[in-house]
Amino acid sequence: MSLFRLVEWVSQTIPNTSTILNASFFQDREQLVIGGENGQITISDPGFRDTNAHVLCTTETKYAILQMASDNFLPSMNNILAVLSPTKLTYYKVHFASPDETLASLDEIFSHSFSTSAWNMCVIPIEESTPQILVQSIDCKLSLFQGDQCVFSMVPLRALQPGPIGYCQTTQTLFVANNGFLAAIKFSLMSSGSQKKINYDWSFNLGDTAIQMKVTEGSKPTTIVLCRRHVSAFNATGSVVWQIRLEAVGMAMCLYRSLLINNTQFNRLIVSTSDDTLLIFQDNKLVWNCNAQMSPVALLVCSYNKSYENTITMMAPDGKVVVGYLGTEPNLYRLPEDKVIVNYAERMEEYKRMEQKIKESDAAGGAIKRKEGIQMKLSIGEIGKRTIEPNAASNAPYCNLIVEFSEVQNVSKLHINILSECASPSKQVILNVGTSKSTASIEIPFYVGSKKSPTSNKVTIAAHCAFTQLTVTKSIDLPFKVLFEESQIDRNAKYKVTIDTAGSVMPLNKLFSEFESENPQAIGFSLHGSDKTVSVFAANKSNRYRIQSEHISLLQITSRELVKRIAESAPGIEIGGVIPFEYMRETLDEIQELQTKKKEDSKKIDCRTKEVRAIEALSLNSCKTGNMGNLPSLDALFDKSYRELLDAMDSYNSLTAKIENQKASLNSLFQLAADLSKLSKVDTILNGSFWANTQQSLRDRLRWAVKTDRGNEMTMIEKLCEHSPKELPKIREEEEEEEQQVTA
Amino acid sequence: MSGESVIEFTGFIKACRLFRENRLAEAEAVCTNLLRKNPLDQATWALKMQCLSDSTYVDELENEDMGLAETFLDQNVIAPNARPGTSFARPKTSAKGVNPILRPTTNAGRPLSGVVRPQSSFKSGSMDQAVRTARTAKTARAVSSTSARNMRLGTASMAAGADGEFVNLARLNIDKYAADPQVNRQLFEYVFYYLNDIRVAHQIAGTASKAAGFEDYYWKNQLAKCYLRLGMLQDATKQLQSSLEQKKLIETFALLSKAYNRVDQPMAALKTYSAGLEVFPENVTMLTGMARVQEALGEYDESVKLYKRVLDAESNNIEAIACVATTYYYGGKPELAMRYYRRILQMGVSSPELFLNIGLCCMAAQQFDFALSSILRAQSTMTDDVAADVWYNIGQILVDIGDLVSAARSFRIALSHDPDHSESLVNLGILKHREGKIDEARSLYSSATSKNPYMFEGNYNLGLVSFTQGKYHECRELIEKALAAFPEHEHCKKILNHLKPLYESI
Structure with missing residues (x-):
């Protein structure tokens, strides 16, 4: 709301008000005459001492009032009010009945x-x-009246729509602004009252509808015309002195002369516009503007009494008449009462909570919420004594993994892929989901396979829906007992891993309570269906556990299980271990040796293949020529070469299998190293799948991980484990960082 | 005239009074009734036309809406390779020119003005770029030659009366009525503003001008208006010059300058405004026009001087106050800027933009309590079209405070309101860049530059990233674009100097 606004002093609402007039009937101060469309004339005296809205008289006439004027229209009579209605021009005399002039009547x-x-x-x-x-x-004809005389009547002007008229006494010129043209007429031409065509002194196309006209007298008579979109001032010769372009439609205008500023150099005017603004100009210079809170159709500047001189009187189209003065409300720059007191601690808490929520929703898929997510849940089911699956090791127990799906309303078929070192009837399962069902479940048995001895008990299940392209992946560890059974202790096994704890050692028979051992110091396990064993020893004195096995690949799985069980039975206990780099070196050496051998074998296969081909070509040639004499010797030669080729291939295959085995062992060692590093709060990039599912050589992988080219593989591995390694670029999630920032 | 029971105005008097009180719809209804009784009443007919045309009146001086086709397909530009400072397409780029870092630019590559006006979205550059940048969510521009506003006016006329169009132009004896000085003005305005049929309007104006013996300035101006709408700028200029020879009026000067601006002759426009000022000293319309032209030419000192003169003559001119305030703000005087913005607030304007500006000024002037309350108010009153800017500025303030996480979030919110808000994209990119996420930053910068090809910051930052990544060719292209926006930028020049030997060695 504007700070500059009209301050109301008196306001009264008289419906159907059509015109207002200020007239001085007594005491050298002005009274307000209000004329109505319904013919009512009200004379009020806002400057009256006792009450503001003092009504002197109210008279009903029979005619709608267009305009009023007050002057000494009749000889030797004062206080005459001339009232114009569409059909009549009536003179009224204002009488004051009582001596103190508080009541009046109109005659x-x-x-x-x-x-x-x-x-x-x-x-x-x-x-x-x-x-x-x-x-x-209304049809633009002029009539002149003097008192009760009609000087002339019905002199036509060339116009269709009537506009404001004004008269300048100095130049004795009549100004007519009909139909968008401002025309000046010498009044002497008119007074004859002839019906002839009147010649205009000058005329000007306003280009707009004139609404109001004011004519100033004096040395520089000026005609000021308010049009709908501009205010123009003309001098006596009809040239534009200044122009004001209005932003809103002009509604009313009034000229005023301040008693204090008795300067006739400028014309002072007030213009009201349809956007409820009063603009006060000194010629075309804006002096002040304020909000009128209505768009007045009539404006007056009146002095109702000594203390309220030069007040603005406005009339709104709805009949509201307001007497007011310009003012401001200088209270904007007070500090607001309801001061915003920010409780920063509380805000921070709230902020943190919201951050948390955002993060959670980010983790769950961020802003783009997945509407049709498949939920998968893995749980360990029944453990059976013996499985009869054909690919199982003999006498191997099995464990059912229960895979439960929910929110699968729109899914008809789920492809399930299984990644595990343990065997299962099939590595790929297709699950048909019944229509209109939102859940589905399947049980998959896992056991030790006959072909490959597992190095880990981890099972990863991936379910994929081909239709919606949604995939969900989850992992679970199988129970230790599914893989191992109790067996003899082997104290002389070659490979050892030592686990230190801060507290005293726990009895092993309690740690592995599902195995029926009674020895708290040592326990032996063997993989189902094989002779691979691993033993765990507990040393009371040194608070150490030792895992021993002839097979490197069993160390990790056992140590992992052991550490898990220790941590479960004694939460918070510090556990540590030494990474067995020497085993890695040994395995690596072995792999390298095997790979050299493999290369030689591959060369051998090459030679043998060529030989076989050559013999074939020879025999084909002899077949062509028909010279079959040397066939038996060729046959013998071919037989021998072929055998040798097969042998070489066998040896190559067995080498490949060995390398694979060693690779698995090495990966298992990597996982062990990762586990042990994690115990000492070091994250390493090495893990069980570091060198899996890749065509790259180990050196390539390590070079990428360490980001250096120096040293051999072992030094690189040691470097990876000793130092907290650099994380894989572009994989780390951003949430962690933000979390740190927020908590900081 | 006086009824026995109810005394009131009736008939044409009532219509005239209603029209005088700006109650156009009621006046029109009364006219319609009168015309039903007497369809041949010319005075009523003219009044009704006036009611209709006034309801859709738009000041032609401020009506700068131009379609894309008008902007780029016109052949009116006189010199395609104008000297700097003599064309809107080539603002002055001397040291006086404004530093784009200190004063941001609009999507069209012009420095931000204190007020939004259609002219400030004049595009430089190629049509291709304009078509691309026009395809943004918020700055949809009519691709056709008639702008959206004019099309709306055209359709308004169809819905006029249930009994069809008020004046059937096809059956009207245009020559007869156009020659009649009593009704031709109303008829012209009705056709021009309400029916928006410029061709017929032109016919009326031509006939009327002829009937007035080619001596009425008014009809020459109306002809010029028609020519301006029709894009016949040469004819418009001729008419206006001839009109000025008869009567020197503000509207004529302003229209002539507008025509000069349309043909990209700012110097001629300024001269016209000055001539207007000689006749009408300190006229607001002239001064404002001059200030706008100077601003578009990049002469900010001149522009602000003119705006200050406007304020001397008309202290409630919001455009002038806002422009002066903006200049003070970007000139590093936020306290002074705040006084001007407060003045606007005192005058009763309360828009979210204003509160945000006040908040930013308070922030810059270290009055944090007022800044907070102003920004809260801006946020609570903001509408969709300014939401992006509000959030962008909140983000800026958060950057100043040092809360980068929230700043990044604010920029994201800004982007969710307006996906094409290039400033937010750039700033988000900078934050990502700081975090070391070079690729994300790169992609944000490049989307910012694709949304706003004239943007200095986007091009420069992307160029910098390319430079550090060794993509020298890309870098050079971007830096050259950045230099086009800000030719004085020292770092850009340095980078180019670095690149030069690399190119020479090839």
Whole structure:
């Protein structure tokens, strides 16, 4: 809301108000005359001492009031009010009945009637005589009245729509702004009252509808015309002195002369516009503007009494008449009462909570919420004593893994892939989901396979729906017992891993309670269906556990299980271990040796293949030529070569299998190293799948991980384990960072 | 006239009074009734036309809406390779020119002004770029030659009366009515503003001008308006010059300058405004026009001087206050800027933009309590079209405070309101860059530059990243674009100097 606004002093609402007039009837101060469309005339005295809205009199006339004027229109009579209505021009005399002038009455004196409806009028002062009244009819014809005389009537102007009229006494010129043209007429031409075509002194195309006109007298008579979109001032010769372009439609205008600023150099005017603004100009310079809170159709500047001089009187289209003065409300720069007190601690808490929520939703798929997610749950089911699956090791127990799906309403078929070192009837399962069911489940048995001895008890299940392209993956560890059974202790096994704990050692028979051992110091396990054993020893004195086995690949799985069980039975206990780099070196050496051998074998296969081909070609040639004499010797030669080729291939295959085995062992060692590093709070990039599922050589992998080219493989591995390694670029999630920042 | 029971105005008097009180719809209804009784009443007919045309009146001086086709397909530009400072397409780029880092630019590559006006979205560059940048969510521009506003006016006329169009132009004896000075103005305005049929309007204006013996300035101006709408700028200029020979009026000067601006002759426009000022000293319309032209030419000092003169003559001119305030703000005087913005607030304007500006000024002037409350108010009153800017500025403030996480979030919110908010994209990119996420930063910068090809920051930052990544060719292209936006930028020049030997060695 604007700070500069009109401050109301008196306001009263009289419905159907059509015109207002300020007139001075007594005491050298002005009174307000309000005329209504319903013919009511109200004279009020806002400057009255006791009450503001003092009504002097209310009179009903029979005619809708267009305009009013007050002057000494009749000879030797003062306080005359001329009232223009469409059909009549009526003179009223204002009488004051009581001596203290608090009540008045109106007496009709005389009236002129018109045949054509009148539109407006203007007062034409005559020197040393009573002023005349010029009335314009709705069809733009002029009539002049002096008192009860009609000087002339119905002089036509060339216009269709009537506009404001004004008279300048100095130049004795009549100004007419009909139909968008401002025309100046020498009044002397008119007074003859001839019906001939009137010649205009000058005329100007306003290009707009004139709404109001004011004419100033004096040395520089100026005609100021308010149009709908601009205010223009003209001098006596009809050239534009200044122009004001209005931003909103102009509604009313009034000229005023301040008693304090008695400067006739400028014309001071107030313009009201349809956007409820009062603009106060000194010529075309804006002096002040304020919000009127209504768009007045009539404006006056009146002095109702000594203390309220030069107040603005406005009339709204709805009949509200407001007397007010310009003012400001200088209270904007107070500090707001309801001061915002920010509880920063509370806000921070709230903020943190929201951050947490955002992070959670980010983790769950961020802003793009997955509407049709498949939920998968893995759980360990029944453990059976013996499986009869054909690919199982003999006497191997099995464990059912229960895979449960939920939110699978729109899914008909799920492809399940299994990644595990343990065997199962099939590595790929297709699950049909019944229509209209939202859940589905399947049980998959796992056991030690006959072909490959597992190095890990981890099972990873991936379910994929081909239709929605949604995939869900989860992992679970199989129970230790599914892989191992109790067996003899082997104290002389070659490979050892030592686990230190801060507390005293726990009895092993309690740690591995599902195995029926009674020895708290040592326990032996063997893989189902094979002779691979691993033993665990507990040393009371040194608070150490030792895992021993002839097979490197069993160390990790056992140590992992052991550490898990220790941590479970004694939470918070510090556990540590030494990474067995020497075993890695040994395995690596072995792999390298095997790989050299493999290369030699591959060369051998090459030679043998060529030999076989050559013999074939020879025999084909001899077949062609028909020279079959040396066939038996060729046959013998081929037989021998072929055998040798097969042998070489066998040896190659067995080498490949060995390398694979060693690779698995090495990966298992890597996982062991990762586990042990994790115990000492070091994250390493090495893990069980570091060198799996790749065509790259180990050196390539390590070079990428260490980001250096120096040293052999072992030094690189040691470097990876000793130092907290650099994380894999572009894999780390951003949430962690943000979390740190927030907590910081 | 006086009824026995109810005394009131009736007939044409009532219509006239309603029209005078700006109650156009009621006046029109009364006219319609009168015309039903007497369809041949010319005065009523003219009044009704006036009611209709006034309801859709738009000041032609401010009506700068131009379609894409008008902007790029016109052949009116006189010199395609103008000297700097003599064309809107080539603003002055001397040291006086404004530093784009200190004063941000609009999507069209112009420095931000204090107010949004259609002219400030004049595009430089190629049509291709304009078509691409026009395809943003918020700055949809009519691709056709008639702008959206004019099309709306055209359709408004169809819905006029249930009994069809008020004036059937095809059956109207245009020559007869156009020659009649009593009704031709109303008829012209009705056709021009309400029916938006410029061709017929032009016919009326031509006939009327002829009937007035080619001596009425008004009809020459109206002809010029038609020519301006029709894109016949040469004819418009001729008419206006001839009109000025008869009567020197503000509107004529302003229209002539507008025509000069349309043909990219800012110097001629300025001269016209000055001539107007000689006739009408300190006229607001002239001064504002001059200030706008100077601003578009990049002469900010001149522009602000003119705006200050506007304020001397008309202290409630919001455009002038806002422009002066903006200049003070970017000139590093936020306290002074705040006084001007407060003045606007005092005058009763309360828009989210204003509150945000006040908040930013308070922030820059270290008045944090006022800054907070102003920004809260801006946020609570903001509408969709400014939401992106509000959030962007909140992000800026958060960067100043040092809360980078929240800043990044604010920029993201800004982007969710307006996916094409290139400033937010760049700043988000900078934050990502700081975190070391070079690839993300790169992609944000490049989307910012694709949304706003004139943007200095986007091009420069992307160029910098390319430079550090060794993509020298890309870097060079980007830095050259950045230099086009800000020719004085020292770092850009340095990078180019670095690159030069690399190119020479090849």
